[in-house]
Amino acid sequence: xxxxxxxxxxxxxxxxxxxxxxxxxxxxxxxxxxxxxxxxxxxxxxxxxxxxxxxxxxxxxxxxxxxxxxxxxxxxxxxxxxxxxxxxxxxxxxxxxxxxxxxxxxxxxxxxxxxxxxxxxxxxxxxxxxxxxxxxxxxxxxxxxxxxxxxxxxxxxxxxxxxxxxxxxxxxxxxxxxxxxxxxxxxxxxxxxxxxxxxxxxxxxxxxxxxxxxxxxxxxxxxxxxxxxxxxxxxxxxxxxxxxxxxxxxxxxxxxxxxxxxxxxxxxxxxxxxxxxxxxxxxxxxxxxxxxxxxxxxxxxxxxxxxxxxxxxxxxxxxxxxxxxxxxxxxxxxxxxxxxxxxxxxxxxxxxxxxxxxxxxxxxxxxxxxxxxxxxxxxxxxxxxxxxxxxxxxxxxxxxxxxxxxxxxxxxxxxxxxxxxxxxxxxxxxxxxxxxxxxxxxxxxxxxxxxxxxxxxxxxxxxxx
Ligand code: NAD
Numbered sequence: 001x002x003x004x005x006x007x008x009x010x011x012x013x014x015x016x017x018x019x020x021x022x023x024x025x026x027x028x029x030x031x032x033x034x035x036x037x038x039x040x041x042x043x044x045x046x047x048x049x050x051x052x053x054x055x056x057x058x059x060x061x062x063x064x065x066x067x068x069x070x071x072x073x074x075x076x077x078x079x080x081x082x083x084x085x086x087x088x089x090x091x092x093x094x095x096x097x098x099x100x101x102x103x104x105x106x107x108x109x110x111x112x113x114x115x116x117x118x119x120x121x122x123x124x125x126x127x128x129x130x131x132x133x134x135x136x137x138x139x140x141x142x143x144x145x146x147x148x149x150x151x152x153x154x155x156x157x158x159x160x161x162x163x164x165x166x167x168x169x170x171x172x173x174x175x176x177x178x179x180x181x182x183x184x185x186x187x188x189x190x191x192x193x194x195x196x197x198x199x200x201x202x203x204x205x206x207x208x209x210x211x212x213x214x215x216x217x218x219x220x221x222x223x224x225x226x227x228x229x230x231x232x233x234x235x236x237x238x239x240x241x242x243x244x245x246x247x248x249x250x251x252x253x254x255x256x257x258x259x260x261x262x263x264x265x266x267x268x269x270x271x272x273x274x275x276x277x278x279x280x281x282x283x284x285x286x287x288x289x290x291x292x293x294x295x296x297x298x299x300x301x302x303x304x305x306x307x308x309x310x311x312x313x314x315x316x317x318x319x320x321x322x323x324x325x326x327x328x329x330x331x332x333x334x335x336x337x338x339x340x341x342x343x344x345x346x347x348x349x350x351x352x353x354x355x356x357x358x359x360x361x362x363x364x365x366x367x368x369x370x371x372x373x374x375x376x377x378x379x380x381x382x383x384x385x386x387x388x389x390x391x392x393x394x395x396x397x398x399x400x401x402x403x404x405x406x407x408x409x410x411x412x413x414x415x416x417x418x419x420x421x422x423x424x425x426x427x428x429x430x431x432x433x434x435x436x437x438x439x440x441x442x443x444x445x446x447x448x449x450x451x452x453x454x455x456x457x458x459x460x461x462x463x464x465x
Contacts, residue, residue, distance in 0.1 A: 010157065011181040012164075014188040020177050021149065021192040024120045027175040028147040034117060036095060040088060042142045042171055046135065047084045049170040050077050056166070057131055060158035064130065065252065066297030066327075075251065076131040079409070083136050086411040086428060087143050094143075094432050097441075109444035115436045117145030118219075119195030124186060124209070126201040127155035127299055128255040128349075133223075134163055137198045138176070140431025146196075147175040151189055153201075154182035155299055194218055196435060200257075203420060221424030221434055224417050225347050227261040227371065228396070230378040230404060231364045233386055234267045241380045242276030245353065246284060248378075248404030250331040253296040254351035255303075258376040260404045261347060262337070262354045264364045270357045274335050277353065278318035281331045290321070290328050297327040298350060304329065307350040313342040314354065339367070361386055368394045373419030378404045397421045 012020070032038060050057070057077055061067040067076075097112040121141045125133040134152045141148040150167070152160035164178040179185060190197075190212035199209045200223040213220045232241055249259050265273050285292040298304045304327050311320055311332065319332030329351050337343060337354035344354060358364045368377065377396035379387060387401055397417035400407045407413055408427075416425030426434050444451075 010161070011154070011185055012179045014181075014184055017179060017185065017188045018192065020179060021120065021189075021194075024147040024149055024175060024177055025193075027172075028117075028120050032172070033142075033147050033175050034145045036091065038172070039091065039142055039145055042176070043084050043088055043091075043139065045170045045172075046139065046142070047081055049166050050081050050084075050135075053162075053166050056162055057159070060156075060162040061131065063158035064127065064156040065255070065299060066295075067252065068294050068296075071251065071294065071296070072131075076129055079132050080135045080139065082409075083139050083411065083427065087139055087431075090428075091143055094429055102442075106442075106444065107450070108448070109442060111440065111442050114439045114441050115144065115432065116439050117436055120147040120149065120193075121196040121198060121435060122189060122192075122194040123148060123150045123198045124189070124201065125150065125152050127153035127159075128252060128257070130156040130159035131163070133200045134159075137200075137426055137431070140426050141196075141198070141435045142176070144432050144435035146435055148177075149189070149194075150176075150178045151181065151186060152178065154180070191215075196221070198424075198426070198434070199223065206422075221416070221426065222422045223257070223415075223424075223426075224375070224420065224422040225257045225349065226374050226417070226421045227344075227347050228258055228374045228376040228378070228404075229262055229264055229364075229368055230260040230380065231264045231361075231368075231390065232266060232269050232273055233361065233379075233381040233383065234269050235382050236269075236380045238269065238273050238276045239279075242273060242280040243283070244380075244403055245378075246277055246280040246331065248406075249353050250281070250284070250295070250351050251405065253298060253329065254331075254353075255296070255299060255349055256405060258398070258405045258408065259349075260353065260376075260378055261374075262344065262356055264358050264367055265355050266358055266360060266364055270335070270355050274317045274333055274355055277333045277355075281318055281333070285331060289319070289330050290323065290326065295331070298329055299327070301327070303350065307348070307352060310343045310348065310350075310352055317355075319351070361389065365389065365393050368396075373397070373417070373421055375417045375421035376400065376404070376407070395419065 058069045058072045061072040097114045100111045102109045102111045123137045134150050152163050160180050164180050167178045193216045197220045203224050206222045285295050289295045314334045314337050317333040317335040319330035321330040332352045334354040337356050373395050375397040377399050379390045379401045398407050411428045414425035414430035415427045
């Protein structure tokens with residue numbers, strides 16, 4: 001199935017969208033996506049795409065976001081390969097029907113839970129990890145036996161074009177399609193019937209997706225963002241803490257949904273932590289990060305201008321340099337930031353790390369709880385009591401101690417938000433849960449009619465026995 005127009009027309013025509021979706025739906029109806037052999041073959045083909053076309057994808061990611069090949073591999077291409085390998089290794093056991101016990105009153109009978117694919121699913125992905133966030137959900141959709149349509153972000157056009165070109169060349173194009181486009185194409189897609197919509201992006205568009213899903217009563221997964229705090233307690237090794245925060249924050253120039261958005265520095269940790277953060281930045285990206293091959297760029301001028309305005313609004317402790325032509329913003333630390341400063345109003349989604357002082361853990365917990373539930377919360381502490389308190393007294397999509405963003409790389413941890421940071425989850429078995437229906441099956445023999453006691457009239461039970 002061809003989903004893209006001839007050269008010169010970058011986006012899929014909106015008039016082509018209904019027939020593309022109809023084609024996918026009839027492929028699903030034909031049953032071709034259900035056999036485990038098809039699922040395995042598609043996953044292997046996707047793995048081949050990622051390994052054979054790695055240079056093409058790296059080039060696209062560099063064009064879109066200035067990603068280095070190493071970062072492109074670890075956070076995107078290799079990440080999806082790992083997800084595929086893990087899925088291929090465990091798929092048979094994940095799909096095996098699960099026996100459950102039957103109450104005595106219904107015996108003899110058997111009961112089991114069976115996974116069935118949902119149908120044709122829509123995956124809408126954002127620009128910041130355009131390979132990972134288009135293909136990791138696709139791994140789950142395929143593994144669960146669905147037909148799937150992927151709509152990458154128009155804001156990462158090189159990667160979108162690469163996926164539109166490569167996916168039909170490697171995968172079963174009857175059942176898996178890529179549609180390119182922005183708002184008009186997404187809107188046209190949302191008019192169509194799907195059995196699941198998997199959306200990754202911002203909360204404003206999530207509301208549009210959710211409203212559109214009402215029409216066909218379509219279940220949705222919303223993978224959103226928000227301000228993910230990092231709480232730093234006195235007594236921790238601040239040099240290690242700073243290096244890990246800098247790594248989590250400045251990977252992909254801060255354009256990571258689970259990047260530590262801001263630091264809550266407890267007690268007297270703020271100043272020494274700020275110094276260590278400045279040192280960590282120099283250690284990682286040199287005196288002039290603009291020249292570091294390991295440091296990315298801001299996606300476009302709109303986001304550059306938004307981030308520039310934030311830089312103007314507080315005290316810059318380290319970094320602060322920028323170049324609009326190059327879409328470069330230096331890894332930046334802002335110190336002594338007030339809780340109501342502009343940089344604390346919305347998700348930063350760029351390389352600016354504000355440090356906010358709080359007197360104690362109680363204040364840090366209140367600070368977190370007074371705001372939207374974050375996608376991730378990070379704790380840097382030596383105290384098990386603090387870990388317990390952060391676990392039980394706050395709510396977030398995920399919680400990690402000692403290391404930001406890496407929980408994504410633990411395949412069997414579900415990944416998703418809560419409250420304003422999203423609904424639903426994926427990765428590994430969580431993807432199977434998302435992209436399939438768990439169908440309860442009860443099987444009672446007709447041979448012995450043990451149900452007589454339940455039939456009306458129910459007053460003379462004894463006579464029936
Ligand atoms: P984006 O602008 O690329 O939008 C995401 C997708 O929504 C795109 O495919 C886009 O075409 C589509 N879209 C835009 N407007 C639409 C409309 N009116 N109707 C239908 N579809 C529309 O990306 P973004 O939203 O700027 O992404 C950044 C946000 O995503 C941040 O908040 C970030 O935290 C979040 N995010 C979350 C995760 C996660 O896994 N939870 C991952 C990455 C990013």
